[in-house]
Amino acid sequence: EVQLVxxxxxxxxxxxxLKLSCTASGLTDRFSTYAxxxxxxxxxxxxxWLSNINSAAGGFDTFYTDSVKGxxxxxxxxxxxxxxxxxxxxxTEDTAVYFCAVDLGSxxxxxxxxxxxxxxxxxxxxxxxxxxx
Numbered sequence: 001e002v003q004l005v006x007x008x009x010x011x012x013x014x015x016x017x018l019k020l021s022c023t024a025s026g027l028t029d030r031f032s033t034y035a036x037x038x039x040x041x042x043x044x045x046x047x048x049w050l051s052n053i054n055s056a057a058g059g060f061d062t063f064y065t066d067s068v069k070g071x072x073x074x075x076x077x078x079x080x081x082x083x084x085x086x087x088x089x090x091x092t093e094d095t096a097v098y099f100c101a102v103d104l105g106s107x108x109x110x111x112x113x114x115x116x117x118x119x120x121x122x123x124x125x126x127x128x129x130x131x132x133x
Contacts, residue, residue, distance in 0.1 A: 001026050002024065002025070002026035002027055002102075002104060002108065002109065002122055003024070003025045003026055003124075004022055004023070004024050004100050004101075004102070004122060004123060004124035005022065005023050005025070005124050005125070006020060006021065006022045006098060006099060006100055006124040006125065006126055006127040007020070007021050007022075007023075007127055008020040008021050008127060009097075009098060009127030009128045009129045009130075010128075010129070010130070011130045011131075011132065012090055012129070012130070012131055013131070013132070013133050014090060014091060014092055014131055014132075014133055015089060015090065016090050016131070017086070017087060017088045017089075017090065018087050018090065018129060019084060019085070019086045019087070020038070020084065020085040020087065020098055020127060020129075021082055021083070021084055022036070022038075022082065022083040022084070022085075022100030022124060023080070023081060023082045023083075024081045024082070024083070024102075025081070027081055031076075031078050031081040032055060032056045032076075032078040033055050033056060033057070034055050034102050034103075034104070035052060035053065035054045035055045035058060035102070035103070036052070036053050036074075036076060036083045036100060036101075036102050037049065037050075037051065037052045037053075037100065037101045037102065037115075037118065037120065038050045038051045038052075038072075038074060038083075038085045038098060038099070038100055038101075039098075039099050039100075039101050039115050039120075039123070040094075040096035040097060040098045040099065040129075041096055041097050041099070041126075042093075042095060042096040043095075043096075045096075046115075047099075047113075047115045048065070048096075048115070049065060049115045049116055049118055050064065050065055050068050050072065050085070050098075051063060051064045051065070051068065051072060051074040051085065052074070052118075053074045053075070053076055053083070056078075060076065062074050062075075068087075068094075071087065071088050071089045071090075072085055072086065072087050072088070073085070073086040073088075074086075083100050085098070087129070090129075090131045091131060092131050092132060093131075094129060094131050095129060095130050095131050095132070096129060097126040097127065097128050097129075098126060098127050098128075098129055099123045099124055099125075099126045100123065100124050101115070101120040101122065101123040101124075102120060102121075102122050102123075103119055103120050103121055103122075104121055104122050105121075106121075108121075108122075109121035109122040110122060
């Protein structure tokens with residue numbers, strides 16, 4: 001069974017930085033074959049897609065939503081089965097629960113859920129990020 005575990009959240013002042021991690025278990029040597037994403041959910045709002053990093057086949061290309069472009073950086077360490085999100089210049093509106101998510105394909109993972117037009121079937125439990133003075 002594939003499991004994703006996020007960590008690194010916390011309370012930070014506006015303008016501060018945090019680095020989130022997402023460690024995958026159950027993927028053995030397959031981690032690099034999956035595109036990985038970060039999404040977040042602010043209180044009372046729907047899940048919001050933030051960033052994606054492609055698989056090896058996709059050249060590990062990265063993509064960001066406009067609201068975090070230039071402030072957040074997604075990366076991965078395939079040897080450690082770990083996904084990262086470096087968040088700089090944090091704003092109060094970045095306060096949310098942050099999740100890593102992946103589409104494992106129809107033969108694996110759980111029930112599909114959608115974030116906008118993107119579909120996933122596995123995510124972690126999330127890590128809380130609170131930006132406040």
